[in-house]
Amino acid sequence: MLTVQNLYASYGAITALHGVSLEVAEGEIVALLGINGAGKSTTLKSITGVLRPVRGSITFLGEEIANKSPESTVKKGISLVPEGRDIFGSLTVEENLRLGAFANRDRARYKTDLDEMFQLFPILKERFHQAGGLLSGGEQQMLAIARALMSRPKLLMLDEPSLGLSPTMTDQIFELISGLHERGTTILLVEQNAERALEIVDRAYLLTTGSLEFSGTPDELRRKVDIASVYFGGEDDDHCEVQL
Amino acid sequence: MIDLEFIINTVSLGSLYALLSLGLVFVYGILKLVNFAYGEYIMVAGYAMHVIGQNRGIPWYVTMAIAVLLAAAVSYATELVAFRPVRTKSLTALIVTSFAVSVFLQNVVLITISPRSRAVPLPAFFSQTLTLGTATIPVRNLVIIGTTIVLLIGLTFVMKKTVLGIAMRAAADKFTTTRLMGVPANLVISATFIISGLLAGVVAIFWVGRSASVDPLIGAAPLLIAFIATVMGGMHSLVGAVIGGFVYGLLFNILSIMLPATMISYRDAFMFMIVILFLLFRPEGIWRGGYTEERVG
Ligand SMILES: Nc1ncnc2c1ncn2[C@@H]1O[C@H](COP(=O)(O)OP(=O)(O)OP(=O)(O)O)[C@@H](O)[C@H]1O
Ligand SMILES: [Mg+2]
Numbered sequence: 001m002l003t004v005q006n007l008y009a010s011y012g013a014i015t016a017l018h019g020v021s022l023e024v025a026e027g028e029i030v031a032l033l034g035i036n037g038a039g040k041s042t043t044l045k046s047i048t049g050v051l052r053p054v055r056g057s058i059t060f061l062g063e064e065i066a067n068k069s070p071e072s073t074v075k076k077g078i079s080l081v082p083e084g085r086d087i088f089g090s091l092t093v094e095e096n097l098r099l100g101a102f103a104n105r106d107r108a109r110y111k112t113d114l115d116e117m118f119q120l121f122p123i124l125k126e127r128f129h130q131a132g133g134l135l136s137g138g139e140q141q142m143l144a145i146a147r148a149l150m151s152r153p154k155l156l157m158l159d160e161p162s163l164g165l166s167p168t169m170t171d172q173i174f175e176l177i178s179g180l181h182e183r184g185t186t187i188l189l190v191e192q193n194a195e196r197a198l199e200i201v202d203r204a205y206l207l208t209t210g211s212l213e214f215s216g217t218p219d220e221l222r223r224k225v226d227i228a229s230v231y232f233g234g235e236d237d238d239h240c241e242v243q244l
Numbered sequence: 245m246i247d248l249e250f251i252i253n254t255v256s257l258g259s260l261y262a263l264l265s266l267g268l269v270f271v272y273g274i275l276k277l278v279n280f281a282y283g284e285y286i287m288v289a290g291y292a293m294h295v296i297g298q299n300r301g302i303p304w305y306v307t308m309a310i311a312v313l314l315a316a317a318v319s320y321a322t323e324l325v326a327f328r329p330v331r332t333k334s335l336t337a338l339i340v341t342s343f344a345v346s347v348f349l350q351n352v353v354l355i356t357i358s359p360r361s362r363a364v365p366l367p368a369f370f371s372q373t374l375t376l377g378t379a380t381i382p383v384r385n386l387v388i389i390g391t392t393i394v395l396l397i398g399l400t401f402v403m404k405k406t407v408l409g410i411a412m413r414a415a416a417d418k419f420t421t422t423r424l425m426g427v428p429a430n431l432v433i434s435a436t437f438i439i440s441g442l443l444a445g446v447v448a449i450f451w452v453g454r455s456a457s458v459d460p461l462i463g464a465a466p467l468l469i470a471f472i473a474t475v476m477g478g479m480h481s482l483v484g485a486v487i488g489g490f491v492y493g494l495l496f497n498i499l500s501i502m503l504p505a506t507m508i509s510y511r512d513a514f515m516f517m518i519v520i521l522f523l524l525f526r527p528e529g530i531w532r533g534g535y536t537e538e539r540v541g
Contacts, residue, residue, distance in 0.1 A: 091417075095413075099407070102407060
């Protein structure tokens with residue numbers, strides 16, 4: 001479904017990605033892991049078109065989408081739940097969801113999709129007319145996910161959805177993500193919480209300073225890489241070791 | 245001194261300034277650009293009224309409608325031709341471009357029409373007055389208030405109830421995230437320039453209506469007022485702009501009746517003093533809006 005090949009991306013003089021290649025097949029749930037600054041968000045930004053890649057190709061459903069604008073990639077069916085939620089704080093929950101459905105404007109469909117979101121996130125129905133900025137962190141994350149789902153994405157990308165959430169809230173979000181996957185949504189998940197992510201994904205990629213260090217199933221990853229050293233720094237802080 | 249006449253005239257002046265500021269802030273909210281060519285959209289509408297008004301056969305309301313639409317069209321055209329190509333470069337490039345557009349438009353009328361002021365024919369009621377008890381009120385002032393009420397209700401509807409309006413509010417807050425929803429950047433930006441131009445056109449009718457004439461530099465004063473009013477009210481929200489406009493109108497009229505005759509000509513100096521105080525002690529303006537400073541990249 002999504003194929004990224006030899007992707008280079010930079011912020012001015014800083015090159016953040018040095019030839020990243022990854023693939024997500026239809027119906028799959030794939031994790032993209034890595035320490036802070038590894039280039040996970042940069043990869044997602046390149047896929048959505050927020051950042052123009054320097055080199056490399058990104059194809060989605062057989063179509064080249066590198067250098068396409070963010071507004072056109074969402075219309076093709078890629079939806080992002082951005083890092084730090086990034087909901088519209090001064091807009092109401094309703095307005096946030098209406099914008100989420102912008103790419104896919106059909107009055108009748110909007111109503112059914114909205115009902116579906118209320119099923120998934122009852123809290124959003126309660127807070128429908130409140131400003132998004134007044135929601136708690138977890139509620140904002142739910143709103144961000146619901147907003148992304150309103151465009152009926154073929155591929156849903158989530159950038160650290162559990163960031164800053166309480167353990168209970170994190171459980172809920174992970175349950176939700178596996179639920180979405182079971183319903184048939186293809187998912188690319190970026191997570192700091194590697195242990196939790198590996199429990200629900202089919203495959204994982206490990207990114208270190210802008211290039212892929214490893215890819216494989218969760219079991220393979222657990223066997224070859226000391227996950228704790230990747231995320232909690234271990235003794236030699238942000239360095240991770242691959243034991244081959 | 246604070247009588248019905250004062251109140252109506254102040255509300256009317258405030259209304260005009262509110263529309264004026266709103267037009268400036270619409271574009272500022274999205275692009276973070278103070279559009280120095282904004283005054284020229286007013287000038288364009290003024291000249292449209294001058295030119296079309298030569299033909300006595302055309303009713304005044306048609307003339308005015310064309311003038312307003314022309315201001316919107318010119319605003320949109322400047323966005324397409326001048327601002328869009330430099331939008332992703334830098335804010336400085338945008339500001340310099342807006343100066344260039346301003347000077348360009350001034351010179352167009354200077355060369356094609358005249359450097360000197362031209363008469364603008366207006367309907368009779370623009371110079372009539374109404375007597376309410378002891379108060380003498382220009383009909384024009386009542387029309388301004390009515391027009392402003394209608395426009396503010398209309399704009400509130402657009403911004404709150406239509407998807408495009410919601411998208412514009414979202415884009416003023418988080419531009420990139422708004423694009424991630426599938427909202428085309430160009431659509432939002434063009435819409436703000438068109439609304440800004442429409443407001444400039446409406447303001448032009450009443451601005452020109454005071455002196456019944458138009459000249460190439462007529463845009464300078466309203467631009468300055470809009471700028472001062474938005475600094476006072478708050479650059480970061482539409483509500484702030486409206487508040488700023490009314491506060492400006494009120495302060496201006498209070499100064500007019502409080503200052504001794506010998507100091508009336510220093511009224512603008514007092515206004516600037518107030519602005520400096522605002523910049524020093526409340527730089528975010530009266531109304532703290534929710535907009536952030538994210539630039540459009
Ligand atoms: N806007 C930016 N301007 C300049 N450099 C940036 C910018 N955003 C990210 N970078 C740099 O690019 C590199 C990759 O950043 P990225 O945000 O992709 O990391 P990440 O893997 O998402 O990290 P985190 O887990 O902290 O979110 C980092 O070195 C970072 O400093
Ligand atoms: Mg990140």
